[in-house]
Amino acid sequence: GEKVEQHESTLSVREGDSAVINCTYTDTASSYFPWYKQEAGKSLHFVIDIRSNVDRKQSQRLIVLLDKKAKRFSLHITATQPEDSAIYFCAASHSNNRIFFGDGTQLVVKP
Amino acid sequence: EAAVTQSPRNKVAVTGGKVTLSCNQTNNHNNMYWYRQDTGHGLRLIHYSYGAGSTEKGDIPDGYKASRPSQENFSLILELATPSQTSVYFCASGAGGSNTGQLYFGEGSKLTVL
Numbered sequence: 001g002e003k004v005e006q007h008e009s010t011l012s013v014r015e016g017d018s019a020v021i022n023c024t025y026t027d028t029a030s031s032y033f034p035w036y037k038q039e040a041g042k043s044l045h046f047v048i049d050i051r052s053n054v055d056r057k058q059s060q061r062l063i064v065l066l067d068k069k070a071k072r073f074s075l076h077i078t079a080t081q082p083e084d085s086a087i088y089f090c091a092a093s094h095s096n097n098r099i100f101f102g103d104g105t106q107l108v109v110k111p
Numbered sequence: 112e113a114a115v116t117q118s119p120r121n122k123v124a125v126t127g128g129k130v131t132l133s134c135n136q137t138n139n140h141n142n143m144y145w146y147r148q149d150t151g152h153g154l155r156l157i158h159y160s161y162g163a164g165s166t167e168k169g170d171i172p173d174g175y176k177a178s179r180p181s182q183e184n185f186s187l188i189l190e191l192a193t194p195s196q197t198s199v200y201f202c203a204s205g206a207g208g209s210n211t212g213q214l215y216f217g218e219g220s221k222l223t224v225l
Binding site for chain 1 (some may be wrong): 154156
């Protein structure tokens, strides 16, 4: 089955800098790549996604890049703010509605 | 805003006891999922469902049963709880189809098995 790997378990950046979280996947049939954010002690909520028919998507300060050839996708958070501090999960899914998650990246934004 | 409600939010059980975690969604989503979250393991899928009456095994189904009696409700059942099942459990719902992957999560149920 699909395996999603998140390369950074922790990431620390200065406020205002950019943060990049990288993920890889194994199943070429995966076509949908969402990202979720989990603040301390809370549940997960959806932040942004990308489909396999595009290679870039932006929503305000969030940019997702997809490299299908390398089976790699990444989340870029620009102009980071303290409220961006959280655990970020990447995920991959395809038509069978199974969603496979990475292990999460703890992002710390230092003032 | 999609709403997924889990109960109980906190549960302490004894080894060998039966535990039922309940999940209710008001989004009319076809798909529902049960995950557990443990440090170092991210989210692992236990069981999922495509609709009322259906349950499917996820990646770690051993020791768990699931029940989907209606579109709205999806339960996770631990018939004989063990300390290794101490974890935080998340229920999620999703529309599936073109929105596959966009899930709405409940607030989580923290289970401690003594």
